[in-house]
Amino acid sequence: MSDLFDQAPDAIPDTAPRPLADRLRPKTLAQVIGQEQVLGAQAPLGVMLSSGSLSSLIFWGPPGVGKTTIARLLADETDLHFVQISAIFTGVPELKKVFEQAKHRRANGQGTLLFVDEIHRFNKAQQDGFLPHMEDGTILLVGATTENPSFELNAALLSRSQVLVLERLSLADLERMAQRAEAELGRALPLDGPAREALLEMADGDGRALLNLIEQVAAWQVDGKLDTEALTTRLMRRAAKYDKGGDEHYNLISALHKSVRGSDPDAALYWYARMLTGGEDPRYLARRITRMAVEDIGLADPQAQTVCLHAWETYERLGSPEGELALAQAVTYLALAPKSNSGYAAYKAAMREAKKTGSEPPPKHILNAPTKLMKDQGYGDGYAYDHDAEDGFSGQNYFPDGMTRPALYQPVERGFERELKKRLTYFSKLRAQRS
Structure with a gap:
């Protein structure tokens, strides 16, 4: 058959x-x-x-x-x-x-x-x-x-x-392939050392693309060896593999985010540039950069979020390519800013507590009592007005009655959160004294 x-x-x-x-x-x-x-x-x-x-x-x-x-x-x-x-x-x-x-x-x-x-x-x-x-x-x-x-x-x-x-081929792998191609062709490629390296880089890890490029170069009638400029003039650089809806999109934004989190501005700028050259929408990058400021820097540098929003606004006013520089500067600022995910962690912990406690009402002393019936029910009884208290702090309980007080926000000893940690410790001591 x-x-x-x-x-x-x-x-x-x-x-x-x-x-x-x-x-x-x-x-x-x-x-x-x-x-x-x-x-x-x-x-x-x-x-x-x-x-x-x-x-x-x-x-x-x-x-x-x-x-x-x-x-x-x-x-x-x-x-x-x-x-x-x-x-x-x-x-x-x-x-x-x-x-x-x-x-x-x-x-x-x-x-x-x-x-x-x-x-x-x-x-x-x-x-x-x-x-x-x-x-x-x-x-x-x-x-x-x-x-x-x-x-x-x-x-x-x-x-x-x-x-x-299966992984993209390394430059060493591509060089072996080029040598095998030269043996098959019976002659060396008419390229000097830097031009040969440029040819391998043009293939971008794709062996089939390299052999197609070699076949083109081998067909040229030239005297001597071509340098990099002559090679790139004759050959169009292969477009980088990038699918805005596929793995490369998510891989590169992950690389950018982790480089910022890791306080490496050079790596962060590199991945930012890789995404732009791949055709990524700068507005998507502006949104993700702002998210990084909220998620990984937070209150360690409250200005970081403002820097991102201003860069985003600058891009919207200038457009490409000038506006992309503002976003690049925001990326650099974020990479060098003090890092903290304390606010992010506190928010997630608060969400867990909210789901666990369900419909528990606030304690009656912090409820408003606009009607006589509500006053009769004890709404607002015993509420201490903080501005009248010593140091402007009453130390009252604001969680539901019977709920064990959780410690949700845990600031780090970095950036502005050092000051917030001092304030948190100060209020905790006052609360313990006045409870």
Whole structure:
């Protein structure tokens, strides 16, 4: 039984022109560059192969790091028939045909490794369709995704698969790939040292992108070696991978937030710039920066929130790109400000107490009594007007009767909260004296 899904992608006449990336495709797993954390002898795939027990897998990683290649080589190493489909172009009728062919092969004694590219693009019902065929051994599923599987794939599918994270290639990995490409081409690239490094950086961790760039450079007719300026004039820098609604968005805002919290203005400015160059909306950044001031600085520097709001307002008045400088200055201010989450922690603790105590009323002595009936009920009886008290502090109880007084706000010994802590200690002593 034959079908377009059974056609081997390398079943092409040897005389046909082939892209460099295809010519350099590894023939064995040992030839794969990078991904030691997955392929090493003690890594997940290394252990699976040595034990002869390969499970269904989900490869999660950026483009151009070897997901398809590794899947194909796994099929070779385990004598499974390799079938590749893309979730973008495959519907339910095609999936049924794939499963029927896999059943036919299984009946003839051969297993099927089904590689599904962009598997996260299948909806829930389509993902559920894989489950019975995985469970009865008709297919061994290897899915590839650039999106976080925790958010994009069904729990049932994840429970039957092992998620392996493939990482963007390092500059050292890309250099090895460049050397392999030069050996295949039979000549060195016409680049000096800095230009060669710039070429590797342009690939942004994507091996396929690097080989495409190398193929372009190798086709140039030049005398001598090009420098970085000549290279960047001839080649357009590859756009940074950034999806405003995907993992990169959340990863980078997390990096920015934690750099601010960690009092590192250089790292904070770097991640801020990374998000801007990726196309992030500065208004989103303004909102998140203001949140950082409230959450991580709070009363240790009450001015921090004002700085953020003024920067936000400045951006709204100036627009891009000038207004982005005001936000950058706010980021720098926050990174260097004293840090405290005491206000944030106190708020969460107060919310827990409020939920726990339910509908407990305030004590009667702090209730207003605008009517005679309310006065007769004791509303306002015994209330001590703080301005009439010594030091302007009565020390009365303001929590519900019978409720143990909680200590919600715990200021730190940093910034302005040092002063607040002194005041809190002072009032606590007065309260103890006058209770």
